[in-house]
Amino acid sequence: MDILLQQLINGLTLGAVYALIALGYTMVYGIIELINFAHGEIYMIGAYVGIIVLTLLTVIGFAPAHLALAIFLALLAAMLVCAAYGYTLERVAYRPLRSAPRLSPLISAVGMSIFLQNYVMLTQGSADKVLPLALPTEGIALMGAQVSPMQGFILLTSVALMAALTLFIRKTRLGKAMRATAQDRTMAALVGIPVDRIIATTFVVGSILAAVAGVMVALYYGSINFFIGYSAGLKAFTAAVLGGIGNIPGAMVGGVLLGLLESLGASYVSSEYKDAFAFGILILLLIFRPQGLLGERVPEKV
Amino acid sequence: MLELRDLVSAYGPIQALKGISLRVEEGEIVALIGANGAGKSTTLMTISGARPVLRGTIRFAGEAIAGDPPHVIVARGIAQVPEGRRIFSRLTVRENLEMGGFLQRTRSALEEDLKRVFSAFPVLRERQVQLGGTLSGGEQQMLAIGRALMARPRLLLLDEPSLGLAPILVQHIFRIIRDLNRQGLTILLVEQNARAALQLARRAYVLETGRVTLEGEAAALLQDSRVRRAYLGEGE
Numbered sequence: 001m002d003i004l005l006q007q008l009i010n011g012l013t014l015g016a017v018y019a020l021i022a023l024g025y026t027m028v029y030g031i032i033e034l035i036n037f038a039h040g041e042i043y044m045i046g047a048y049v050g051i052i053v054l055t056l057l058t059v060i061g062f063a064p065a066h067l068a069l070a071i072f073l074a075l076l077a078a079m080l081v082c083a084a085y086g087y088t089l090e091r092v093a094y095r096p097l098r099s100a101p102r103l104s105p106l107i108s109a110v111g112m113s114i115f116l117q118n119y120v121m122l123t124q125g126s127a128d129k130v131l132p133l134a135l136p137t138e139g140i141a142l143m144g145a146q147v148s149p150m151q152g153f154i155l156l157t158s159v160a161l162m163a164a165l166t167l168f169i170r171k172t173r174l175g176k177a178m179r180a181t182a183q184d185r186t187m188a189a190l191v192g193i194p195v196d197r198i199i200a201t202t203f204v205v206g207s208i209l210a211a212v213a214g215v216m217v218a219l220y221y222g223s224i225n226f227f228i229g230y231s232a233g234l235k236a237f238t239a240a241v242l243g244g245i246g247n248i249p250g251a252m253v254g255g256v257l258l259g260l261l262e263s264l265g266a267s268y269v270s271s272e273y274k275d276a277f278a279f280g281i282l283i284l285l286l287i288f289r290p291q292g293l294l295g296e297r298v299p300e301k302v
Numbered sequence: 303m304l305e306l307r308d309l310v311s312a313y314g315p316i317q318a319l320k321g322i323s324l325r326v327e328e329g330e331i332v333a334l335i336g337a338n339g340a341g342k343s344t345t346l347m348t349i350s351g352a353r354p355v356l357r358g359t360i361r362f363a364g365e366a367i368a369g370d371p372p373h374v375i376v377a378r379g380i381a382q383v384p385e386g387r388r389i390f391s392r393l394t395v396r397e398n399l400e401m402g403g404f405l406q407r408t409r410s411a412l413e414e415d416l417k418r419v420f421s422a423f424p425v426l427r428e429r430q431v432q433l434g435g436t437l438s439g440g441e442q443q444m445l446a447i448g449r450a451l452m453a454r455p456r457l458l459l460l461d462e463p464s465l466g467l468a469p470i471l472v473q474h475i476f477r478i479i480r481d482l483n484r485q486g487l488t489i490l491l492v493e494q495n496a497r498a499a500l501q502l503a504r505r506a507y508v509l510e511t512g513r514v515t516l517e518g519e520a521a522a523l524l525q526d527s528r529v530r531r532a533y534l535g536e537g538e
Contacts, residue, residue: 173404180390180401186352187388192376192405192453 002144007267008260009142013151013220015259016158020213021236022243022251023165024206030182030246031202033102037109038089040233041116042082042207046214047224048120049078051129058132067135071219078211085116086207090200113229121226131222154216161209162252168205169248178202182246231275235262238282244295253294303328303488304349304380304457309358311348318344320512321358326457331479331489333499333520335533336509342492343385345509346459349490350382351375362457377405381455385462385492387446391435395426398434398445402452412452419448422478440471447478458482461492476502496533500524508533 021043028036053074057063063070093112097105139146169175181188181198189195217232218224239258243250258278265277285292304326311319319341326332334342347353349360355368367375381402390398399416406412420427423444429437437445443463450458460479464472476498483489493499500506500520508516508529516523523529530536 173400176393176397176401177404180393180397183390183392184388187384187390188401189352189372190350190376190382190384190388191402191449192373193401194371194373196371 003267005143005145007263009145009147009151011260011263012256013154013259014263015239015256016154017213017217017220017232017255018236018239018259019252019255020158020161020209021232022239022255023162023248024210025237025240026243026245026248026251027178027202027206029240030248031178031185031199032094032098032105034094034105035109035237036089036094036203036206037106037233038093038112038116039206039210040229040231040236041113041120042085042089042229043210043214043217043232043236044224044226044229045085045116045120046078046082046207046211047218047228048124048129048214048226049081049211050074050215050218051131051224053077055132064133067133071215075212075215078215079208082207082211082214083204086203086210087200089207090203095196095199113233117226117229124226126226128223128225131218135219135222150216150220154220157212157216161212165205165209166248174198174201235278238278238285241282241285241290241292244292247292247294250292250294254292257293303363304490305359305361306345306349307359307361309345309348309360310356311344311353312356313344313353318353318512319348322509322512322514324507324514324517326488326490328488329483329486330505331483331491331503333496333503333506334490334492334509335494335496335499335506335529337532338494339511340509341512342509343461344512346382346384346461346490346492349375349459350380373405376453376455379454379456380459381450381453381457382459383443383446383450383461383463385465387442389434389437389442389445389449391433393434394431395434395437395445396430398449399426399430399452402449405453415452415454419451422451423448439466440468440474443467443471443475444478447475447482451482455487457488457490459490459492462494463491464493464495464498472498496529497524500529 024039025036028034054063054070057070057073089112093108094105097108136149139148169178177188177193177198181193181195185195235258236255239254240251242258243254262274262277266274307323309319309322310317322345334345336342344353348355351370351372359366360368362378362380367378390401393401399419400412403412403415406415425441426445426448429441434445463475463479467475479489480502491499491503500523503520505518506520506523507514516526516529
């Protein structure tokens with residue numbers, strides 16, 4: 001029982017991170033039908049910014065003393081930097097290709113992904129970057145299982161962000177314009193929505209969520225490298241497909257499901273096949289239910 | 303108010319408009335009639351900025367607007383009800399209207415416009431929380447017109463408002479168009495239903511494969527033998 005519960009907690013934590021990254025994939029796909037393969041790299045850059053800021057704060061003696069504030073500053077910096085990267089990525093790599101054949105922006109995305117990986121490797125080195133400070137490990141006991149402070153932090157932050165995103169999409173003028181643009185880009189333009197700005201906003205919002213995921217993973221595992229965006233990106237993409245690509249609640253459900261599945265599979269079947277579960281699911285989905293779990297269509301009258 | 307001169311536009315290698323010139327004066331209803339593929343919808347999409355202008359000029363209220371992006375053209379006062387209505391089917395009726403008023407900066411202006419549209423189309427008020435895609439065809443057409451009105455246009459481009467509607471609804475929609483015009487809205491109307499369009503409009507243009515082949519007072523065109531044969535389904 002306690003092993004099961006512990007694995008559920010671990011899986012939820014992992015799943016929350018996948019979900020945050022998956023949202024960026026799904027939102028961008030929803031609005032311009034592009035798989036933004038460089039999105040995993042935005043997450044990786046977020047993790048780097050987080051560690052760099054925490055290292056700086058530790059060097060000047062601020063960090064272990066004011067830990068919560070330091071983490072907050074690291075998150076804020078990562079969100080700002082990743083927002084700028086996401087915006088620039090769209091401007092440089094995708095907007096010029098808006099009316100090109102669909103394959104062109106996809107290739108551009110793969111190219112940006114490779115470029116950003118190498119750019120970080122060259123500027124930051126290929127060795128792992130390690131968190132410069134020790135975090136509290138004293139967890140909360142929960143029916144024989146442990147919730148570590150970082151796990152609690154990740155779960156609470158993710159839930160809060162997803163709730164905020166849902167409100168933003170459902171209730172605000174900008175959020176409604178995003179949904180309108182996703183449904184019919186030409187019509188959105190015809191009612192006066194500045195479509196390019198809405199698309200840029202979508203990239204920025206997705207990048208901010210990825211930034212938070214990156215910093216949280218850096219804190220959770222304590223070490224990162226320039227390659228983490230690749231595997232996390234693929235997993236999150238799988239999560240987005242699992243939930244139904246383009247579907248926002250789907251990305252949240254898909255992320256959590258994938259995290260749980262990976263964690264339970266690793267402990268009950270074999271941890272060596274951890275990644276095989278995720279990608280096995282991706283293959284099965286693409287064959288049998290490419291629209292994903294929640295990817296059904298509302299009937300439309302003509 | 304609106305003047306196109308030698309307008310050329312294309313879909314890829316195919317020239318859809320081969321030099322169209324037309325004008326719409328303030329307060330008029332002008333009809334654009336012609337067969338499928340004549341370039342009627344392309345003309346409207348090009349005026350709205352959703353199709354590129356390859357050559358020629360578009361002037362609206364004295365200013366050159368060719369090359370402006372669609373949202374700027376909406377802000378200038380031209381709104382469009384496109385062919386097939388293109389309701390945001392997964393947005394509610396109210397959200398569809400709110401998007402129509404996207405450029406309305408203040409909350410109070412938006413609320414005021416919503417009230418105006420709801421009093422013109424009471425059925426939309428009843429259905430405001432329903433998804434746009436669940437409305438009937440006639441209701442969707444009213445929503446599409448209401449959505450365009452939310453932008454407070456001075457010129458309304460209407461593309462095939464009668465398409466797919468039952469005859470009684472067609473009459474209703476045409477009555478709405480006439481009322482809007484009487485309240486001061488200038489209208490450029492594209493229609494397959496040439497007879498109804500010519501009865502409603504003051505002037506009209508006949509388009510054939512990307513060119514204007516006939517133009518004049520609508521009443522005169524209704525009597526024109528070429529128009530009667532080609533578009534009103536009458537024999538010799």
